[in-house]
Amino acid sequence: MLAPRAAIGLGVVLAWEVAARAGDPLLYVPPSRVLPALARLLALRSFPSLPEHLGLTLREILVAYVLAVGVGLAVGFVLGLWPELGRIYAPLLGALYAVPSVVWYPSLMLLFGLDAASKIAFGFLLGVYPIVVAVLAGVRQVSRELVTMARAFGAGRARVFTKVVLPSMLATLTGGLRAGLALTVVGVIVGEVLGSKAGLGYLINYAYGLLRTADYVALVLLTLGIVLAIDGAAVLAERRARRWT
Amino acid sequence: MPPGARTGADVAEAHIVVEGVTKRFETSSGPVLAVKDVSLAVARREFCTIIGPSGCGKSTLLAMIGGLVPPDAGTILIDGRPQPGPDPRRVALVFQDPGLLPWRTALDNIAFGLELRGVPRPDRRRIAGDLLGPLGLREFAERYPRELSGGMRQRVAIGRALALDSEIVLMDEPFGALDEQTRLLMGEWLLSVWTRARKTVVFVTHSLQEALFLSTRVVALTARPGRVKSVLDLPLPYPRDLESAELASFRAKLWGEIREESLKAMEP
């Protein structure tokens, strides 16, 4: 599998190099110019304050995700374990998410300004939904027979929850947590690009505004790398968690 | 001379002639010989059952007769002509999984083969509609497969095969997924349809009971790789009494042939 994929990757890079050289150097940056720009970026020469921006973005992601997990699990379990509530409020939640999420962002910017808070709020908003959905779906697919069996062996509500419900829904839950993380990251970055005073998204906007195209591409690649690293770490964590069951 | 032919003349008149057919499959654990040097002949309007233990290649053999899978060696002739591919005008198939298209009503499923052939809509609906009576599905024409029971779905699948009015119908364990009562009833129903429709049927099963109840001839295959072990003619009238002494002696004979092979098939 690695060989054909590597071939595709290489092919894309080559095509990019050839195509970019043919165009306006202000707009089209071939890989041969991106690599030195990337080097300058990582050496902190193009943006000396890069670590502060990067740190801010990562902190925003962390806070937003912790909130999303906390609220998502709470809401998901309340709606899932009390189906009467679930039947009423889950569709309302679904309807709310039929709206393209970016619609809420201007309101968030009004409420929280251009600081980290609006990015955290937006990341939270995007990330919380997959978690709620995963919890609801996970609870629903827990086998009634298993629950009855556990009750017959004398397990109380709490033990039934920890010994039967949670393990049964672990796969669905971890999938939702992973999706939530990916969306939180997207939310924070989108928020930063659309309006902020600091952070990776802000830097990207800044470089683009000054037409420092090579630096812009380097920043994009750096951000892509970080996003993929975070997603990759989530996949590994998920695999580790699955192995416990 | 292929077993099952009574004389050389029979081979010439036989509807289906299978001669020295072999089939090999590539699996993840290496090549597997499914069927080895199988020869048999099926006469016109015969109800020929192929029986054998699991894995003996009977489904593969049927697929080859139906033109779905080419043999690695040997020939298969239908009416004296070879079959390069599926030919629904001559041979229609019924599988164990009814394989009904779930987005089509029962009627539209029966008409499926006709539709593929290009028969215009009113004609094919009429042909399919005429079959609903014999199929016992008159009230279910506009129902979807998920609303039908297992037995009904299989009847639709059989109707789909009959709609093409081919001379040969191949059936691969069509009642395998049904419960015993339904199987018995479906067997009786199938006989009534067959005697009226006068088709050549090749029927695959692993059930002794079905073989004895339904067929005019039974071909027993060995365990994998499948070869023809023996051929039993059942010149008994229909409907058959499963309790009769005559049938009991046939059963004893058949079980004697099959038991040994079934034991072999159970060994790892």
Next chain:
Amino acid sequence: MKPRALQAVSVGVALLVWEGAARAGLVDPLFVPAPTAVAIALRRVLGEALPALGRTLLTALVAYALAVCLGVGLGLIIGARRYLGEVLSPFLIAAYGVPKILVLPWIILILGTGAAPAVLYGTLHGFFPVLLLVIGGVRDVDRSWLTVARAFGARPWQLYSRVILPAIVPAVLAGMRLGIVFALLGVLVVEMFAGVRGMGAELAARANAFQAPELFAATLLVSTVSIAIVLALDALGDRLSRWR
């Protein structure tokens, strides 16, 4: 009480609480206006917002149509060829999960501001869910249906028209339902980022001018239309899937 009634009651109660909180001064009206203020602002806003909404919806519709065509077309090709699907799968999943806004500045740089980048970006967003769901749908087609069709004399193009295409309708519909939200999202993002005329720019402008009631009213307008579109697609989907 029936769920629908309880939902309506819950929303009503929430609005009352919000109104009460606003009047009691618990929330700053500059940031969180009372529902009544929003309702009044809605009348004022309709004049400018409706044409902007129309423009956005039209752009989104074009982007959506392109996204669906590309998504279904490529989805059929990739889904039908197992090897291709396996090789490409990590690239596709990565592309789906990555913030596409990263390439937006570059798109604007090349295409300027106007309908073109909005359509392109909307298509980019709407294309992925359709593609991934159609690939999944094709992969899930029951092999026995194809065997049956072949046994009954189906030629290769008939396998597509009589079996594969009808079988993937639920997956296509699911993709289309996601696709419209994503395509609309893409168009709105471009409008907010580059000031392209449309609802996104409208919302951004109101936010920048601190016109809270107008902003909330405009947000309400867009949300309602979006929910209505999705509900309509859901109803359509249910109609076409009666056989499930």
